[in-house]
Amino acid sequence: MKRVLTLVLSILLAAFALVACGNGSDDSSASSESEHGGDHMMTDMPSMPMSMPAGAREIVISDFKYTLPGTFAPGEQVTVRNDDTAEHTVTADTGDLFDVEVEPGATATFTVPGQPGTFAFHCTYHPNMVGTLEVR
Numbered sequence: 851m852k853r854v855l856t857l858v859l860s861i862l863l864a865a866f867a868l869v870a871c872g873n874g875s876d877d878s879s880a881s882s883e884s885e886h887g888g889d890h891m892m893t894d895m896p897s898m899p900m901s902m903p904a905g906a907r908e909i910v911i912s913d914f915k916y917t918l919p920g921t922f923a924p925g926e927q928v929t930v931r932n933d934d935t936a937e938h939t940v941t942a943d944t945g946d947l948f949d950v951e952v953e954p955g956a957t958a959t960f961t962v963p964g965q966p967g968t969f970a971f972h973c974t975y976h977p978n979m980v981g982t983l984e985v986r
C-alpha cells in the first residue's frame with residue numbers, strides 16, 4: 851500500500867516537474883535566483899546607503915591581503931571591502947588612529963588620520979596581514 855502511494859507520488863512529482871519546466875524558464879530561474887543568488891547579489895546589493903561619490907575609493911581585502919587604491923587625503927572616509935570568508939580588521943600599528951572590523955563579504959568605513967603621514971596597519975586576527983596607509 852505504502853509503496854503504491856510512493857509510486858503515485860513520485861509519478862505526480864515527475865509530472866509536476868515536467869509541467870513546471872514546460873511552463874517556461876520564468877519560474878525556474880526565479881526560484882534558482884532566490885536560492886543561489888546570495889553570491890551574486892553581493893555586488894548588486896545596494897549595501898551602501900548612498901552611492902559612493904565619484905573619487906571615493908576603497909581598500910579591498912582579498913586572499914588575506916590588502917589592496918590599497920593609493921594615497922588618501924587627510925580625514926578622508928575610506929571604505930574597506932572584505933572579499934574573504936574570514937573576518938579582518940584594518941588596525942593602526944601605533945595608537946588608536948583607526949581600527950575597523952570588517953565582516954566576511956561585507957564593507958565598513960573608517961576615517962583616515964587628519965594629518966599627512968605614513969601609517970602602518972595590520973589585521974588583528976592575522977598579524978601577518980600588513981599594509982601602509984599613505985595620507986597626503
Ligand SMILES: [Cu+2]
Pocket residue numbers: 936937938939973974975976979
Ligand atoms: Cu585578517
